[in-house]
Amino acid sequence: MVMTEQDKRIPVTLLTGFLGAGKTTLLNNLIRDPNAGRIAVIMNEFGDISLDHDLIEEATEETVLLQSGCLCCTILGDLANTFEGLIAKRDAGQVHFDRVVIETSGIADPAPIVHTLTTDYQIAQAFRLDGVVTLVDAATGIGTLNQQFEAVQQVAMADTLILSKVDLTDGFDLSRLEKRLEGLNATAPRVRADHGRVPVGTLFGLSALREGVAAPEVDRWLGLSQEIAQPDPLAGVSGFATTAKPPAALAFSPSAPATHDHRIISASIAVTDPIAANVFDFWLDSLIALKGQNILRMKGILHVEGLQYPFVFHGVQHIFDAPVPLKSWSGADTTSRVVVIARDMDAADLKASLDMLLMKPKAEAAPPELPGGMMVDTLDLPF
Template identity: 40%
Template sequence: MHETARRPPAPFPLTVLTGFLGAGKTTLLNRLLREPALADTLVLINEFGEIGLDHLLVEKIDGDMVVMTSGCLCCTIRGDLTATLEDLLRRRDNGRIAPFTRVVIETTGLADPAPVLHTLMYHPYLTLRFRLDGVVTLVDALNGDAILDRHAEAIKQVAVADRLVITKTDLLDASGGATRLRARLSALNPTALQFDAARGEAVAEKLLNIGLYDPDRKIPDVRRWLNAEALVDQHGHAHHGQESHAHDSHAQDSHTHDINRHDAKIRAFALRHSEPMPVSAFEMFLELLRTAHGAHLLRVKGIVALADDPARPLVIHGVQHMFHPPARLETWPDDDRTTRIVFILYDMDPAFIEALWKGFAGLSAPDRAASDENQSPPAGD
């Protein structure tokens, strides 16, 4: 057999679909599975009984898998996600199941999505076969505020998202509840684009192919992936004034005041610097941050200029203490050759990271774009 024939295919894009109980994941997934973009997709769910796929079911392969009219495969997660994914890859490579080209994992409503992301970042074989395309989080407009108040998992689901889908807005009255919720979600995660399911915005075109690589041009699209400009916008006049109004209009409501104090534990900011970082200094910076303060790093994404080869930037992506193996790009994807790292933090002051960066780089403190709406105490490490 020719050598190239034995090579595994390019990594499959993998989307994590999450959201708290009752957010509408089942409804959205059913709708997405009817779109041509999800043909030849492998869907992983916890139990078939939790999702109404009977109208799509064509054939049951075994106790864990069904084939749907759309061409998708649907499989239950049997305990360990790593074992499930490895088994499915073996079946695909051996021709025992259809050759899926995309994977969607639906988490349980109570799940912290971080362990799923850790699985994809840590396992050496899975990092070769899958690439994280994005995290899509659903938020129920009717109950979203109350859920975010009471459940830390819901806060984390929002904080790690690349896309936020707001559901059930058509069931709200005209009191502005959806506007307040959107402002709150923007404060928690300014870089995640928001879509309204009731308006038909939650379609495959908006929710898929949102990772680092543009699937059409086959090149990195760092600006879209980081969306660091959203942090600048939130700090600037366009968004700052709107969000200030949303918070101030409820300043007399003690319940809302408590919400804002709770949300203040989440901070989003972008670290930017124009000078290349010495390789050893950057490795020490990242290692110290990861090992000593990983619990505070809900999500980290960035492109870094390194002094050993400034023409070939390094791409990093982490969730808490777990980081995907850094990748060197062959060239900068655009004219912006500055280091840009987006952080979503829990109970940690961005000033601590800036000071740490300054200490290792031996440079002046980098410029930072951050949301001033939230205030949090320094890290307690």
Template identity: 35%
Template sequence: MLDPNSFTPVPVTILTGFLGAGKTTLLNRILSEQHGHRIAVIENEFGEAGIDNDLLIQGEEQIVEMNNGCICCTVRGDLVRILGELAEKRENGSLIFERVIIETTGLADPAPVAQTFFVEQDIGEYYLLDGVITVVDAKHALKQLSECHEAEEQVGFADRLLLSKTDLITPEEVIELETRLRLINARAPIAHAHFGETDISEILDIRGFNLNAILEIEPDFLGDVSHAHDAGITSFVYRTEQAFDAARIIGFMDVMVRDYGNDLLRYKGIVHIAGCDRKVIYQGVHMLLGDSIGELWAANEVRQSVLVLIGRNLPKQEIYTALDSCRVI
């Protein structure tokens, strides 16, 4: 058992927010900031394959990806194991870090994740839950809060609320959203984060997690917290090592957003375009689709396209067939 008089627990930040809110953008902002901290990152995705690890800035930070389920469900045992392994490596000197950031999947209820630090004795002694930061997609939040209980849970458990995409709505709509958020969580300060730009001091070392306040929200927080996803939400992955034709894949994306945008909660991918030496990154939420040019394909790297789609009642086979037709044969 650790001596509390001679050991300072490692602070942990839980970074949450609904699908496509901008968590990875914010995390990249934190990792690229010249703040002098060494950070271990645990990153989780919903579905059979994850690509966020490829979208994160790779520096000296330790990044551990968990992509075999929701971090608040079957893989919480993995979270305990990974935190234990990180602690062991830190103690034997094979890994140096001062804090941990856990980026949850956009469908995670943060309660069981936070619960880990209070019901697992070894974890609770070595780590200190510093705060829960929730990124809120200002463009889609009101709809998400009405339709998905996970979005409400993420807001309710937040110690800080960061609004992204406020440039896509009117000032009046921002006020309406902030009013709704305060009805759910009156204690969490609200700030804006344009493309992840925010004051690091408002995110790290805030000592914001208040167990008594959480117990008021969820009295059985320290008990057996069950969690179930919307049965209609599914995730699937499309992979191919054949290059896409640029015009065809652009046309597919436009049609997909037009026909299925309302049911597409989140879609993202790293794509190999014929004749392009750089990765092309697609990311979208509902009807909003963005693309950007990523890093160069490495000389020995397999040029594989991976597209992840999360949504309600999506026609998987139709989408697969349409994507197949976009390939250069």
């Protein structure tokens, strides 16, 4: 879809985490928080979920009205129908909300929901993905990650990781878990919840795919905030803490092997000079064609030759959000940065793929154009 100067679409937060991680406890606290605004909560396991009874004003077959001014919807049929129902009720003035939080099933793969938000025209006109938040049960996290690959994927796809039940975990086991999470997803900050409570600011505004995003926010989104020192937004907040991380490496770095972890690899690259448009197109088309189903997350900031502004992009598998130009960008830094998290992909293949972004087009005459507008022979390929 075409992005406008003022993106007025409603932000959507995807809340995931394995069974028993504490998603509903977090939601109950979030709905009570006056700083959260009016939220439409979408649940796909409504019959098994117990919102606190004192929060509920009235209930219908489709919707629970909450005393906070929020509402909770069941998923009847598919997610697209639920979104369309929300849009219709909002346009008719029946409900009002500032954002949407989707709680997934404990064993759900987040990717299909991201696809729906991106590819359904009606939904994409009214809503945008604001971020993926994954809860991890600190008490059982190591065992769950060992036994359930779905939990590993949920961690790998997260923009932010919330550690629940930290009070039930000793320091040694918690340290082991955090090291494990770092290996699976080094770009996601980790926040320790206090009995299901976290500051609202740790859950919202996670994506850099929005108009007017500032450079430090892009750095945090790409996991570079430790490299470029940023103040801790939770400093001085009693009971909460983000976990410090070493500087994010701008080179290939596979995750530490573990029971399922060897199936997840991550790599990143920094390219200091602007990238030729056809180099980037060739790299992206090739990676998606060969390994698209294995790409859990891809995100980056790109400086393209001949363009005045850089842009940020984000994709899951072969589906990509509309890139957002950063028209407020200032400064002489033209470094492009790309982060890829994939499953069941050879580490050397992923590194070789990213190295394509370092190629320079030849200055000779243009070769014949291939289907799709790709001019492969203009690239100085290393093979």
